[in-house]
Amino acid sequence: MLRQPLLALSRSEQVKKLVSTLPVSSDIVAGYVPGETTREAIDATAALVDAGLAVTLDHLGEDIADAEQASANVAAYVEVIGQLSSRGLARRVEVSVKLSAIGQALPDSAGPGGGEKIALENAREICRAARNAGTTVTLDMEDHTTTDSTLAILGELRQDFPETGAVLQAALRRTEDDCRRLAHMGSRVRLCKGAYEEPESVAFTEKIDVDTSYVRCLKVLLHGGGYPMIATHDPRLIAIASTIAAEVGREQGTYEFQMLYGVRPEEQKRLAATGETVRVYVPYGKDWYGYLMRRLAERPQNLSFFVKSLVSKK
Ligand SMILES: Cc1cc2nc3c(=O)[nH]c(=O)nc-3n(C[C@H](O)[C@H](O)[C@H](O)COP(=O)(O)OP(=O)(O)OC[C@H]3O[C@@H](n4cnc5c(N)ncnc54)[C@H](O)[C@@H]3O)c2cc1C
Numbered sequence: 001m002l003r004q005p006l007l008a009l010s011r012s013e014q015v016k017k018l019v020s021t022l023p024v025s026s027d028i029v030a031g032y033v034p035g036e037t038t039r040e041a042i043d044a045t046a047a048l049v050d051a052g053l054a055v056t057l058d059h060l061g062e063d064i065a066d067a068e069q070a071s072a073n074v075a076a077y078v079e080v081i082g083q084l085s086s087r088g089l090a091r092r093v094e095v096s097v098k099l100s101a102i103g104q105a106l107p108d109s110a111g112p113g114g115g116e117k118i119a120l121e122n123a124r125e126i127c128r129a130a131r132n133a134g135t136t137v138t139l140d141m142e143d144h145t146t147t148d149s150t151l152a153i154l155g156e157l158r159q160d161f162p163e164t165g166a167v168l169q170a171a172l173r174r175t176e177d178d179c180r181r182l183a184h185m186g187s188r189v190r191l192c193k194g195a196y197e198e199p200e201s202v203a204f205t206e207k208i209d210v211d212t213s214y215v216r217c218l219k220v221l222l223h224g225g226g227y228p229m230i231a232t233h234d235p236r237l238i239a240i241a242s243t244i245a246a247e248v249g250r251e252q253g254t255y256e257f258q259m260l261y262g263v264r265p266e267e268q269k270r271l272a273a274t275g276e277t278v279r280v281y282v283p284y285g286k287d288w289y290g291y292l293m294r295r296l297a298e299r300p301q302n303l304s305f306f307v308k309s310l311v312s313k314k
Contacts, residue, residue, distance in 0.1 A: 003297045007197040010293035018310065020289055028302070028309040031262045032295050033060070033288045038076070041284035042083050044261070045093055052272045053280050054256070055093040056138060057084075060285035061101035067110050070103035070122055076285070077126045085133035094136040094165075096281060097126055099150055120153050127161040138165030138188065138229075143196040144172055144203065151178070162186050165229065169194030170214035171203045179217045183224025190229035190258060191217050195294045215240055222248050222255065229279070231258035233267065252276055260295070 009015055022029055024036050034044035045055045059076045061069075077095055084090045103110070103118035111118050123139070130137045139154055141147065157164045166182055168175045171194030182189050193210050194203070204210045214237055221228035222244045230241045238257065245255060256277035259268050272278040283291050296302050 003300065004197050006293065006297040006300065006303075010290070010297070016289055019292070022309060024286075024288065026309050028296075028306050029288060029292055032260070032292060033283055034261060035284055036286045036288075037284070038080050038083060041080065041282060042087060042089070044284075045084075045089060045282055046087065048280050048282070049089055049092045051269060053092075053268060053278050055089075056096045056258070056279055056281050057093060058096040058098070058140070058281060058283040058291075059101070060283050060291055061287045062098050062142070062290050063100050063105060064103070067103060067106060067118060070101070070106070070118060073101045074122045074125055078129045081126070081129045081133045081135065084135065090133045090135040094138060094279075095126065095130060096138045096140050097123060098140045098142060099123065099153060100142055100146070102126075104146065104149060104153070116149055116153065120156055123153060123157055124160070127157060127164060131161060131163075136163045136165060136188070137161070138190060139167065141167035141169055141192075141194075144198050147172065147174070147178075163188065165190060167192060167231075168217065169196075170217050171198060171205075171210045173202055173204065173213075175213065176216050176220060179220040179224075183221050183226050185225035187224075187226035188229060189221055189226055190231050191221060192231040193234075195298065211237065218244055222250060228255040229258050230255060231281075233259050233264045235267075238267075238271070263295075 024030065024033060034040055041057055045057060048055050057080055059073060059080060061073045064070055064073065077097065081095060084093050099119045102122035103115050106115035106118055108114035127137050139150055141150055154164060154166050165188035167190040168178050169192055179189065191214065193214060204213055218230065218241055232238060252275045256279055257271055258279045258281060261280055261282045268278050268280060296306055
C-alpha cells in the first residue's frame with residue numbers, strides 16, 4: 001500500500017538530498033549495496049561465487065545528464081569486466097546495464113541519432129568487452145516509457161551479440177506478448193515483477209494480477225526455446241516455476257533463478273544447494289539512491305528502520 005507514495009516521494013529533490021547524506025556503510029544501504037568501488041563489488045562477488053552462486057553486476061547510475069557521464073559509466077563497465085576476467089570470475093559473473101545510464105534518455109541534440117543511438121553504441125562497447133572476457137550482458141528494464149526503445153536496442157545488439165539478455169516485467173499488460181516474441185532458441189530473458197510506479201492503463205496495479213501475469217509469462221518462457229531467468233524472491237512463484245519446469249521436462253541449468261543482493265540470502269543458498277543455478281544481482285557504485293528507494297518501496301516494513309538510520313546517520 002505504501003509502495004506508490006514511497007516511489008513518488010523518492011522523486012523529491014529534498015528527500016534525495018537528505019537520503020544521500022547516509023554513508024554507503026549504513027545498515028540500510030549496505031543491506032542492498034555492497035559498496036561504491038569496483039574493488040568492493042568484486043570482493044562481494046567473489047564471496048558469492050565461493051558460496052556456489054552466480055552473479056550479475058550492476059554499476060549503479062540512471063538518468064544521466066550528458067554524454068560524458070554516459071562514457072564514464074561505459075568505462076566503469078569495461079573496468080569491472082576486466083577485473084572479472086583477471087580474477088577468473090567471468091564464467092560465473094555477467095553484467096546488467098541500464099540503458100538510461102549510458103545515454104538512452106539524452107536529447108536529440110546530444111549527438112547524431114540522439115540518446116538511443118548513443119546508448120546503442122555504448123551498449124555495443126560493453127557487449128564487446130564482455131564477449132572478449134567470456135561473459136554476457138543483460139539490459140535491465142526501466143519504466144514503461146522506455147520499453148519499446150529498450151527492446152529495439154536489444155534487437156539491434158542481438159544481431160552482433162545474440163547472447164545479450166532481456167528483461168520483461170510481469171506488471172506490464174504487454175509482457176505476455178513480449179514473452180512470446182522473445183521465447184526463442186538462444187534468447188535469454190529475465191522475468192521480474194517490475195519495480196516502477198506505472199499507470200493502470202499499461203500495468204496491473206493489484207498484486208494478485210501482477211502475480212498471475214507472472215505465472216502466465218513463466219509458462220510461455222519455460223515452454224519456449226530460450227533461457228528463462230526467473231527473477232523473484234516470492235516463495236510461491238519460485239515453487240510454481242519449479243513445478244512448471246519439471247512438467248515441461250526442463251533440466252536444471254536450462255533456466256536459472258535470480259535474486260537481489262541482500263534479499264533472502266538463505267533462500268539463495270538453499271536453492272543453489274538443490275542444484276539450481278542461482279544468480280545474485282549485485283549493484284555497486286555511488287549512485288545508489290534510486291535503487292535503494294525502489295527496494296524500500298518494495299518492503300515498507302523497512303520504513304521505520306530507514307527513518308531511524310536517517311536520524312542517527314549511521
Ligand atoms: C535479479 C533481479 C533483477 C531485477 N531487475 C529488474 C529490472 O531490470 N527492472 C525492474 O523493473 N525490476 C527488476 N527487478 C525488481 C523486481 O521487478 C521486483 O521489484 C522485486 O524483485 C520484488 O519483487 P518479488 O518478485 O521479489 O516479489 P515481492 O512480492 O515484492 O516479494 C516477495 C518477498 O521477497 C522479499 N522481498 C522482496 N523485495 C524485498 C526487498 N526490497 N527487501 C527485502 N525483502 C524483499 C520479501 O520477503 C517479500 O515478501 C529485479 C529483481 C531481481 C530479483
